[in-house]
Amino acid sequence: MYSIKTIAVLGAGTMGNGIAQISAAAGYTVVMQDIYEESLVKGMAAINKSLGKMVSKGKMTQETADDTVSRISTTLSLEEAVKDADFVIEAVPEELKLKLETYKRLSAACKKDCILGSNTSTLPITILASVVENPARVAGVHFMNPVPVIKGIELISARHTSDECMDAILEYVKRIDREPVMAVDYAGFIVSRILDVYQNEAVKCVMDGNKPEDIDKAMKLCCNFPIGPCELMDLVGLDIVEHGLKTLENDFGEKYKAAPLLSQMVRAGEVGRKAGKGFYSYEK
Ligand SMILES: NC(=O)c1ccc[n+]([C@@H]2O[C@H](COP(=O)([O-])OP(=O)(O)OC[C@H]3O[C@@H](n4cnc5c(N)ncnc54)[C@H](O)[C@@H]3O)[C@@H](O)[C@H]2O)c1
Structure with missing residues (x-):
């Protein structure tokens, strides 16, 4: 058909x-x-x-x-x-x-x-x-x-x-x-449901004083991930990550509440590569 x-x-x-x-x-x-x-x-x-x-x-x-x-x-x-x-x-x-x-x-x-x-x-x-x-x-x-x-x-x-x-x-x-x-058709499916918690936790690590470079290095060299969470958020767009967390929070509750630093960076327009600045700076 x-x-x-x-x-x-x-x-x-x-x-x-x-x-x-x-x-x-x-x-x-x-x-x-x-x-x-x-x-x-x-x-x-x-x-x-x-x-x-x-x-x-x-x-x-x-x-x-x-x-x-x-x-x-x-x-x-x-x-x-x-x-x-x-x-x-x-x-x-x-x-x-x-x-x-x-x-x-x-x-x-x-x-x-x-x-x-x-x-x-x-x-x-x-x-x-x-x-x-x-x-x-x-x-x-x-x-x-x-x-x-x-x-x-x-x-x-x-x-x-x-x-x-x-x-x-x-x-x-x-x-x-x-x-x-x-x-299955629940908010975030498989990938975003798992990834958004992980990325949000990385933002909380930055708030605790860890450098984005160290967080990315830890996940790449210690866990064999191909890309670190801060680099990944810069690639995807922090606005997209924040939007995702809001949808997930609506359906699954508090554990998906966006870290305050994530919301602050989105409000400041520091949403990653597409803006020239996120956790890292990018030449336009
Ligand atoms: N960025 C990622 O890594 C990623 C990964 C997987 C899925 N997604 C999803 O893909 C979708 C698009 O995300 P993106 O990152 O490409 O966004 P984007 O901001 O890069 O692109 C969106 C485009 O849509 C255009 N647009 C706005 N309103 C429109 C309308 N009414 N009709 C047609 N075009 C319109 C904008 O001008 C812009 O060019 C979102 O649902 C997002 O959650 C994004």
């Missing part, structure tokens, strides 16, 4: 441009949508840079990189982006109100058999599906950052997701050469 050929990616930010890139590289026709022209330009620049790196490392030919880019078009209109889509992957900011408005519009604008996948890190998918006609076609498709590099994708069946819908998503995951991980 479901057949995925054309994909619309909503949001051209950190996650959206990576999702557009790997989908186009696998041969899908992709429309990438954002509400800001500047974000679309930046998103395409990020895709070109990432493909350029692969070409220079000999992992992809220039011809394949050019073909990949030629399969991606951009638009500022959600309705235009999704009108022919078989699969929408939503990667707009992690705000429940914005996501609900987006799903209401998708319900009206998409083909009735278009699958709706959310890249949310923490919001239960069943909430998003609740405003969609035919919620059997809504699921969680949680890519990890950086999208072109990480092999695993968390897949979440919501309360009403049909087996046919999940089978079509599994087929897509296979075609983009990724490994699916199935998770």
Whole structure:
């Protein structure tokens, strides 16, 4: 019943441009949508840079990189982006109100058999599906950052997701050469539920006087983690981590309360790499 050929990616930010890139590289026709022209330009620049790196490392030919880019078009209109889509992957900011408005519009604008996948890190998918006609076609498709590099994708069946819908998503995951991980639809699924507690505890260690460099070194050299928690928060965005913790606190209580320093840094705009400053400073 479901057949995925054309994909619309909503949001051209950190996650959206990576999702557009790997989908186009696998041969899908992709429309990438954002509400800001500047974000679309930046998103395409990020895709070109990432493909350029692969070409220079000999992992992809220039011809394949050019073909990949030629399969991606951009638009500022959600309705235009999704009108022919078989699969929408939503990667707009992690705000429940914005996501609900987006799903209401998708319900009206998409083909009735278009699958709706959310890249949310923490919001239960069943909430998003609740405003969609035919919620059997809504699921969680949680890519990890950086999208072109990480092999695993968390897949979440919501309360009403049909087996046919999940089978079509599994087929897509296979075609983009990724490994699916199935998770139950409670806030944070598996990855964010565990990771957010760990990251929050690292912020509390900074508050206790530990240096971010020492915390990262400890987790990398003593626990064999590939990246330390402070480096990881800078990569993901401290705002995203704080949002995640709030969602988890709502559903699971006090243990997910964001450390005061995390909220203070978010208020100061020190949200990590994308702002040029987080636990570390980055040259713009
Ligand atoms: N950053 C991460 O490491 C990470 C990892 C996994 C999942 N996620 C999830 O992916 C989603 C996107 O996160 P991100 O880090 O890419 O955010 P981002 O801030 O980098 O990008 C969001 C993009 O959405 C655009 N946007 C805002 N409102 C929009 C709208 N109404 N319609 C279309 N586009 C709109 C913004 O202009 C921006 O370009 C969130 O749900 C987040 O929780 C993020």
